[in-house]
Amino acid sequence: MAINGGINNMVKKLSNILYMQHNYCGQSCSVVKCWQWNIKRFIMFQTNKTIQDKYAVLILNRPISQNPDFVKSFWNNASVRMAVDGGTARWDTFLNQLPEDVQKTMKLPDFVTGDFDSLTEDVLNKYKKKGTKTIRTPDQNNTDFTKALMELNKHCQQENLQLDHVIAVCQNSGRLDHILANIQTLHLVKVDNLLNPNTTVYILSDDSISWLLSPGDHVISVPEETRQHRRAWCSLVPIGTPCESVTTSGLKWNLDNQELKFGELVSTSNTFDGSEFVKIKCSHVILWSMRVPHLISE
Template sequence: MATNGGYNMHKSCGHSCNVIKKWQWDITKMTGHNGNIDKYAVLVLNRPISQRTNFIKNFWNNAVVKVTVDGGTTRWDTFVSKLPEDDKENILLPDLITGDFDSITEEILQKYKKKGCKIIHTPDQNHTDFTKALMELNNYCSGHKLNIDHAVAIAQASGRIDQILGNVQTLYLAKQKHLLNFTTNVYVLSDDAMSWLLFPGDHIIFVPEETRKHEKSWCSLIPMGEICESVTTTGLKWNLDNASLKFGEVVSTSNTFDGSEKVTIKCSNTILWSMKVPSICS
């Protein structure tokens, strides 16, 4: 079985042939907690950067591709400006700056242009800047013959609810419209939480030790855009057994872990999974 969001497709044939997708998810291979880091891209969206300074520095520098998105460039510039001088010298420049540029000053844009950063204006208003940034990331990776396992957007799940839901929409589009290579998984990092979509099939999510032991750890399974007819889990405090997830009925928010090293989830429809990763935030 492929790991880190990859999957194997197992076929069981009788009168018909069904394809069962199986995923394994281990976010420690992005956050660096196990010393074995996968290839990933990081995108800074136009929201406050609330994570620990040391985490962000390492997370940014270890990324294969580094992207700032419109006003996210200003957020990044502010973050860098507050670093000690030695850190400023060691922090890497964005590989790519994209957006319709309605929320970035000309001064900041020219500053990074003079530093040699690639600037791509994406004025199309039919998509959000996040969605367009993934398209440009894909072009960048194709042009540089890069394969990445993950794309992580640093964003806040607070503020305008339409923008929050727009970010979830981009998670859907990434897979359904093939914005990136089909093996690349897209995540949203907000404060100390990591969120991503679980598509129909069987999932194993490895739970970091820090998450298992934290007294205020939480996780959630949210149906988005459709009813999830059936969900079965293990490893949660409140497990689901062939349950239906539907707004107006049952939605599994504020769940938590039972101390197991992994959570298993079998879902019939796509759901949004979120989990706490305590050490990311100060």
């Protein structure tokens, strides 16, 4: 698939966009350009039944490596379920590995989208016959991931559905161009208004989760199991353009008004100091990632 436009130009454009996001952790920031993040609202919802965020799950074309018990709950509780091109076969493989009685409890994908160059007609027809809506998206100027978000947005507008989160299940391994294309899609969400401004897109890969931090102040709630884990890690990576100034607290190796830039300093393999929150102030867009141990079985 072609990557739509240059990441560098898109990031620069995104860096100039000021927008406000609400209720990502049950609270609204009172200051413009301030975001609060709490992934427990959708990643660990099975331990907190009182929180009912609305989210969509997208299965991309990589093996599903997460704990089956987590995936079952995560999938069935989603407001919208989508399989993206070859991700449909990945979902079918995961489903067939479950006990037959459990398979019957699993909800069907609401949509299968893509240009279908990575999906056999047999698997496609299987879900068609079961009632899943299939949408062919042949445009080669965008990836199947990007096009799936466009179709999701159409659905939300038609159904008057406001999603809090969209989580793409994939892997940050395999082809490097696919990994970069997934990050490009995160940028396009805001640059091209692919979704409602109050909906955030996350990438879920093995036992890690990643999303973009826009210029401004961020308060990230770190689950206890994450910050106390013996192999906990997190990272702050500038994508496409340097981040001229980053200041943090709550990390083992904090940044103090420092620049993040490829060829110089990039904060990979960082970790936590045990604090409940990580606070980040950044001048430009950065990619935040962290480990969530319970997502896979150790």
